[in-house]
Amino acid sequence: MNNSLIVSEKDELIMRIVHYFVTKENYAPIVVNGVKNEIWLENLDAYYKIIRINSNYIHNNEQFEFDIFKILNVNKQISKKTLTRKLKTLNILTDTNDLVDIEKCKNINIDNLIIKSTKDLEEKDGIVSLFPEISKERIKDLHGLDFLINISNDINKKTEKENKFYESVFKKKPIIATKILIALNILMFLVYLICNITHNYFITNSLVLEPNLVKSGQIYRLITCGFLHANIMHLLCNMYSLYIVGSQVENFIGKKKFLIVYFISMITGSLLSCVVTNGVSVGASGAIFGIFGSLLYFGYHYRIYLGSVLTQQLLPLLGINLLISLLPGIDLGAHIGGLVGGIFATMMVGIENKTKKSDRINGTITLTILIIFLVYMIFR
Numbered sequence: 001m002n003n004s005l006i007v008s009e010k011d012e013l014i015m016r017i018v019h020y021f022v023t024k025e026n027y028a029p030i031v032v033n034g035v036k037n038e039i040w041l042e043n044l045d046a047y048y049k050i051i052r053i054n055s056n057y058i059h060n061n062e063q064f065e066f067d068i069f070k071i072l073n074v075n076k077q078i079s080k081k082t083l084t085r086k087l088k089t090l091n092i093l094t095d096t097n098d099l100v101d102i103e104k105c106k107n108i109n110i111d112n113l114i115i116k117s118t119k120d121l122e123e124k125d126g127i128v129s130l131f132p133e134i135s136k137e138r139i140k141d142l143h144g145l146d147f148l149i150n151i152s153n154d155i156n157k158k159t160e161k162e163n164k165f166y167e168s169v170f171k172k173k174p175i176i177a178t179k180i181l182i183a184l185n186i187l188m189f190l191v192y193l194i195c196n197i198t199h200n201y202f203i204t205n206s207l208v209l210e211p212n213l214v215k216s217g218q219i220y221r222l223i224t225c226g227f228l229h230a231n232i233m234h235l236l237c238n239m240y241s242l243y244i245v246g247s248q249v250e251n252f253i254g255k256k257k258f259l260i261v262y263f264i265s266m267i268t269g270s271l272l273s274c275v276v277t278n279g280v281s282v283g284a285s286g287a288i289f290g291i292f293g294s295l296l297y298f299g300y301h302y303r304i305y306l307g308s309v310l311t312q313q314l315l316p317l318l319g320i321n322l323l324i325s326l327l328p329g330i331d332l333g334a335h336i337g338g339l340v341g342g343i344f345a346t347m348m349v350g351i352e353n354k355t356k357k358s359d360r361i362n363g364t365i366t367l368t369i370l371i372i373f374l375v376y377m378i379f380r
Contacts, residue, residue, distance in 0.1 A: 013094060013118050014039065014053055020134050021051055023158045028304075032074055040074070044082060044304070045354075048111070048130075050075065050089040058096040065105045067091075072107065082303045090130070165353060166305070169252060177255040178246035181262065182239050185284055188227040189235050203228065209281040211274040215378060222270035223263065228282040238284045242291070249294050257349040258291075261342055264367070265290015268341025269334040271374035276333035286334035290342025292318060297346040301354040337374070344370060 018039055021027040027041035041051040052071060058064050068091075075087045091112045093102070102112040113127055120126055122135045192203050209225035229235040250258040269286020292314075299306045299314055318339075325332045347355065347363025355363075 009117060010055065010094060013115065013121075014055055016118060016121065017053055017092065017115070017134075019154060020131070023154050024133060025131070027051055028159075028162070030078070032077075035070075035074070042078070042082075042304070044084060045356075047088060048090040049084060049087045050078065051092065052089060053092045053094065055094045058093060058100050060097060060099065061101055061104055064096075064100050064102065068105050068107055068110060071110060075109070083300065084303075092127075169302075169352070170305075173251050175247045175250055177259050177262075178243060178250050181246065181284075182242055185227055185229065185235065185239060185242075189229050189232075192228060209270055209273060211278060211378070214270075214274050222267050222274075225270060225282050226266040226284050226287050229284070230282055234283060238288060241288050242284060245288065245291050245295055249291050249298070252298050253294065253346070253349070253351060257346075258294075260349055261290060261294045261345040262287050264345040265293070265338040265342040268345075268367075268370065268374065269336075269338030271371065271378065272337025273331050273334040275374060275377045277331060281331045281334060283331070283334070285331070286338035289321070289335045289338035290345065292321070293339040293342030294346040297343050298351055301351050340370065341367065 018029075018041070021041050021043075022029070025043060025046065027043045027046070030040045030042050032038070032040045037055045039053040041053075042049060043051075052074075054067065056067075058067060071089060071091060075089060079085065079087055086109055089110045091110050093112065093114050094116060096102075096114055096116075100114075102114060115121065115127060122128060128135050188203075195201065195203050207221065207224035207228055209221050214221050229238065246258070246262075249261070253261075266284070266287035269290065270281075273281050273286065296314060296318065299309065322335065324330065325335045344363050344367040347359055348367055350360045350363075
């Protein structure tokens with residue numbers, strides 16, 4: 001193979017840095033409009049959420065100050081898209097005048113590093129102190145065309161693997177659990193109608209959520225109430241919401257996790273309803289708000305892909321539904337209890353490739369404390 005292609009030391013340095021962060025630290029390239037000779041990488045789960053590699057020549061402190069200003073403006077754009085308040089950024093400069101003082105213009109959210117050669121990747125006081133493994137970034141010590149081919153292949157394999165994963169998450173799957181829940185709710189409503197027509201009020205008397213009866217030991221009402229509805233409009237509104245939101249959540253997190261979140265949300269919604277409401281309550285809305293909370297949790301972790309959907313659709317829709325919950329005759333306690341329970345339940349079961357083990361543990365502990373507190377408030 002002809003290996004006569006010459007890669008400049010500067011280009012080789014930048015490619016080694018990019019290769020390391022993409023293949024070893026799970027960063028992904030992002031497109032930033034209006035910039036030249038800059039590479040921007042992001043990993044919202046890392047300490048440095050943004051890695052910016054600038055190969056433009058910085059000749060004095062004034063230009064460096066403007067460079068920091070530019071980073072802050074770009075970060076504002078990324079922050080809006082990803083709903084991330086603070087974007088800790090590592091700014092890597094590969095071509096600077098020796099008189100430039102990077103300590104002169106500091107920003108609390110930006111750390112600056114000057115890396116001018118591949119030898120700097122081994123300096124213990126530099127980038128190695130932050131990313132020790134980068135000193136091993138050799139790409140098999142290849143140069144020229146072989147170097148470019150190996151770099152490209154490694155990054156393409158990593159990108160292909162990530163794309164396959166995201167495709168598996170977002171592709172349409174058979175929706176079964178949501179449809180079964182809808183069928184059960186419709187069936188219970190039909191049984192409820194038949195019982196009322198025949199003047200048999202067993203369902204009304206035995207399955208609705210009534211705080212005093214829950215306190216007396218009829219805990220099963222925390223779940224049975226979630227399959228009852230007061231009238232046809234109540235049923236239709238809830239089933240439509242369940243189909244729209246439930247289908248999405250089941251598709252994203254899977255049937256098993258979806259059902260766990262659904263029933264935990266139903267329970268936390270019923271518990272808070274018992275704490276703050278004295279009257280009788282029925283409906284699946286507590287569980288549905290929990291599924292809504294689950295979708296918000298999922299959307300936050302995939303906000304790079306769902307940022308606009310999250311800010312322009314999900315959050316406004318949630319706000320509207322919470323405002324509607326303030327109307328007379330609507331169980332606000334069940335809605336809030338379900339929403340909070342759904343968020344912590346999803347945190348507990350986890351989102352594949354996103355939720356850390358520590359987050360799952362924290363979600364389990366928080367959810368347990370929440371349920372214990374609500375139970376205590378009811379039975380004290």
